[in-house]
Amino acid sequence: ETPLLEVNNLKTGFKIDKEFHNAVNGVSFSVKKRQIVGVVGESGCGKSVMSLSIMKLLPKGIGQITGGEIKFEGKNLAKLSDKEMNKVRGKEISMIFQEPMTSLNPVFTIGFQIEEAMFNHMKLSKAEARKKSIALLKSVGISRPDKIVEEYPHQLSGGMRQRVMIAIAIACQPKLLIADEPTTALDVTVQAQILELLKDIQEKNEMSIILITHDLGVVAETCDEVIVMYAGNIVERTNVEALFYDPKHPYTNLLLGSIPKLEGETDRLASIKGIVPSLKNMPAFGCRFTDRCPKAMEDCKHITPQLARVSDGHEVSCLLYEESYPIESVR
Numbered sequence: 001e002t003p004l005l006e007v008n009n010l011k012t013g014f015k016i017d018k019e020f021h022n023a024v025n026g027v028s029f030s031v032k033k034r035q036i037v038g039v040v041g042e043s044g045c046g047k048s049v050m051s052l053s054i055m056k057l058l059p060k061g062i063g064q065i066t067g068g069e070i071k072f073e074g075k076n077l078a079k080l081s082d083k084e085m086n087k088v089r090g091k092e093i094s095m096i097f098q099e100p101m102t103s104l105n106p107v108f109t110i111g112f113q114i115e116e117a118m119f120n121h122m123k124l125s126k127a128e129a130r131k132k133s134i135a136l137l138k139s140v141g142i143s144r145p146d147k148i149v150e151e152y153p154h155q156l157s158g159g160m161r162q163r164v165m166i167a168i169a170i171a172c173q174p175k176l177l178i179a180d181e182p183t184t185a186l187d188v189t190v191q192a193q194i195l196e197l198l199k200d201i202q203e204k205n206e207m208s209i210i211l212i213t214h215d216l217g218v219v220a221e222t223c224d225e226v227i228v229m230y231a232g233n234i235v236e237r238t239n240v241e242a243l244f245y246d247p248k249h250p251y252t253n254l255l256l257g258s259i260p261k262l263e264g265e266t267d268r269l270a271s272i273k274g275i276v277p278s279l280k281n282m283p284a285f286g287c288r289f290t291d292r293c294p295k296a297m298e299d300c301k302h303i304t305p306q307l308a309r310v311s312d313g314h315e316v317s318c319l320l321y322e323e324s325y326p327i328e329s330v331r
C-alpha cells in the first residue's frame, strides 16, 4: 500500500538576523492510511515547524521550505502554489493546535465558524450547512449542538472549544489530520476524553493522524508509530511497542526516564539536563545531542550519525548503532 503522506529529506529554514538556519534538517518519514503517527521531543526540536511545513503555513518571509518533498497522495505539496494549497488545506489535510481560543474567532458564533470552513470547499445552502454543523458538533460529543451553534467561543470551556476545533477540522472529511499538542492546554480528564474522541473519529472517518506531543503517555495510548525528534532531526522511528520496550537512542531513553512516577507532576521533560541547541547555535557537524548525551564519545562531536535501520521498521540515528562504527564493546 502506498503511504498517504511521504516526506523525503524535508528541510525548513528560519531567517534569524538575515541568515537562514535549518529548523528541520532533512527529515524523512511516511504516514500510511488510517495510521496514527506520534511525533515526540522537547519544544524547539522542530515538531511544530515540520507540521507547519506540511501545511505550508510557515510565517511568510521568515520560514521557508529549502529542500525535499512532501508527497501527499503522490502530489508534492512543497511545489504547490498558495492557490493550489488552499484547495488541499482544510479539505485533504487539516490541523488543530494546542490553544483553541486563539484559533477560534471571538466575534463569530461557533456555527458560523464551522460553516465557513465548509463553504471554502463545498457548495451548500445555508440551511444545509447549519444542519451539517449541528451534526458535526454532535459527532464530536457536544450535547445540545443546536444551542451551541448559536454561542460564541468565550461561552465554552477549553475542552468544548477543542471539540469545536476538531469539528471544524473534520468538516470536509480530510484524509489527514495534524494535531499539534491538542491536549496540552487541557486538564487531565478532558485530555483523556479528547484523545478518545480523536481515536474514534480516526476510525469512523478512516483518517490518518499526525499527533505532535511532548507527552509519552499520550503516545502510548494513541499512536501506532512514533517519530522522536531532536534538534531538527529524526533520531528514532519505530512502532509504539518498540518505543517503550526496546528504545535505542539515548535521547529516547532519557525521554522515557522522564515520564513522571508521581501523579500530578507536570513538567515531564524537566529531568533531562541541558537544553536543545538554539537554531543559531546548531553544531555544523557531529551529533546534535552530544552535549547532553550520557553515552557521548569523542567522535560524536565530529561524525554526524545517519538514520539507519536497526531492525524491521525500527530506525535510529546514533553512532552506537552504526555498523561501520567500531564500538561493539559499548553497545
Ligand code: SF4
Binding pocket: 249, 250, 251, 287, 288, 289, 290, 291, 293, 294, 295, 296, 297, 300, 305, 317, 318, 319, 320
Ligand atoms: Fe550520544 Fe553519540 Fe549517539 Fe549522539 S551519536 S546519541 S552523542 S552516543
Ligand code: MG
Binding pocket: 043, 044, 047, 048
Ligand atoms: Mg511546538
